[in-house]
Amino acid sequence: MAATAEAIEWVRMERLSKVYPNGTVAVQDVNLTIREGEFLCFVGPSGCGKSTIFKMITGLSGPTGGTLEVMGTSPKQARKQSDTAFVFQDHTLLPWSSVLDNVSLPLALRGVPRKERKAEAERALELVGLKDYAKAMPRQLSGGMKMRASIARALVSKPKLLLMDEPFGALDEITRQTLQLELLDIWRQDPKMTVLFVTHNVFEAVFLSTRVAVMTPRPGKVAALVDVPVPFPRDESFRTTPEFGRIVRSVSEALKH
Numbered sequence: 001m002a003a004t005a006e007a008i009e010w011v012r013m014e015r016l017s018k019v020y021p022n023g024t025v026a027v028q029d030v031n032l033t034i035r036e037g038e039f040l041c042f043v044g045p046s047g048c049g050k051s052t053i054f055k056m057i058t059g060l061s062g063p064t065g066g067t068l069e070v071m072g073t074s075p076k077q078a079r080k081q082s083d084t085a086f087v088f089q090d091h092t093l094l095p096w097s098s099v100l101d102n103v104s105l106p107l108a109l110r111g112v113p114r115k116e117r118k119a120e121a122e123r124a125l126e127l128v129g130l131k132d133y134a135k136a137m138p139r140q141l142s143g144g145m146k147m148r149a150s151i152a153r154a155l156v157s158k159p160k161l162l163l164m165d166e167p168f169g170a171l172d173e174i175t176r177q178t179l180q181l182e183l184l185d186i187w188r189q190d191p192k193m194t195v196l197f198v199t200h201n202v203f204e205a206v207f208l209s210t211r212v213a214v215m216t217p218r219p220g221k222v223a224a225l226v227d228v229p230v231p232f233p234r235d236e237s238f239r240t241t242p243e244f245g246r247i248v249r250s251v252s253e254a255l256k257h
C-alpha cells in the first residue's frame with residue numbers, strides 16, 4: 001500500500017473501465033485515489049456507472065480494463081478481510097429476525113461467538129441511537145429507523161471502507177437531513193473510516209463530503225473533483241452559508257458538462 005506521512009491510499013483506480021458483456025460501456029478510464037478518512041460523494045445522472053464502480057470496489061464485479069486496488073490489495077481480498085461494508089437504498093433487513101440478530105448477522109456468518117457478536121451488535125446499535133430497539137422486529141421500525149439498523153449492520157464489522165449507495169434516497173426530507181447529521185457524527189468517531197457515498201442530490205453531497213466526484217453520463221467518467229474545504233463538525237447552519245451555495249453551484253456546473 002502506498003503511504004505518505006499525511007494520508008494512506010484506501011482505494012486507487014487507474015484507467016478503471018467496465019464494459020458489460022452486452023457491449024455497454026458503463027465506466028471508462030476513471031482515475032481516482034481515495035485516502036484514509038475521506039468522505040467522498042459520487043454524484044451524476046442516472047446510469048453514469050456509480051453502482052458499477054461500487055460493485056467493482058466490493059469485488060462483486062471485475063473491471064474489464066485498468067487497475068483497482070482496495071486497501072492495497074484486490075477488492076475481493078479486502079472484502080474477505082471485512083475491510084469493506086455496504087449500505088443500500090433498500091434497508092435489506094430480514095423480516096423474521098430481531099434488530100439485534102439482523103445487526104449481528106455479518107459476525108454470525110464469520111463464526112464469531114454469540115456473546116461477542118451480541119456485544120458488538122449492541123455497540124453498533126448504540127452508535128445509531130437504536131440501543132432500546134434491539135429486541136424489536138423490523139416491521140415495528142419507521143423507515144428512518146430501518147435505515148439506522150442497516151447502517152449499524154454495516155458498522156458492526158468495524159469496516160475501514162463504508163460504501164453507501166443512495167442510502168437516504170427513499171426517506172422523507174426531514175428524516176434524510178437528520179440521518180445526514182447522524183452519519184457525520186458516526187464517521188467522525190472513527191477518523192480512519194473512509195466513506196464512499198452515492199447520491200443524486202447535490203445538496204446532500206456537499207453537506208456530507210470532504211470531496212465530490214462528479215460523473216459524466218454514460219460512459220461514466222469523473223468529470224470533476226470538487227473539494228469541500230469546510231471543517232467538521234458541520235451543523236444545520238452550514239446549509240445556509242454562502243460557502244455552501246458556492247460549492248453547490250460548482251458541482252451543479254460540473255454536472256452540466
Ligand SMILES: Nc1ncnc2c1ncn2[C@@H]1O[C@H](COP(=O)(O)OP(=O)(O)OP(=O)(O)O)[C@@H](O)[C@H]1O
Pocket residue numbers: 020021022024025026044045046047048049050051052053218
Ligand atoms: N449487468 C449489466 N449488464 C449490462 N448493462 C448494465 C449492467 N448493469 C448496469 N448496466 C448498465 O451500465 C450503465 C451504468 O449502470 P449503473 O447501475 O452503474 O449506473 P448508476 O449511475 O448507478 O445508475 P443509477 O443512478 O440509476 O442507479 C447503465 O447504462 C446500465 O444500464
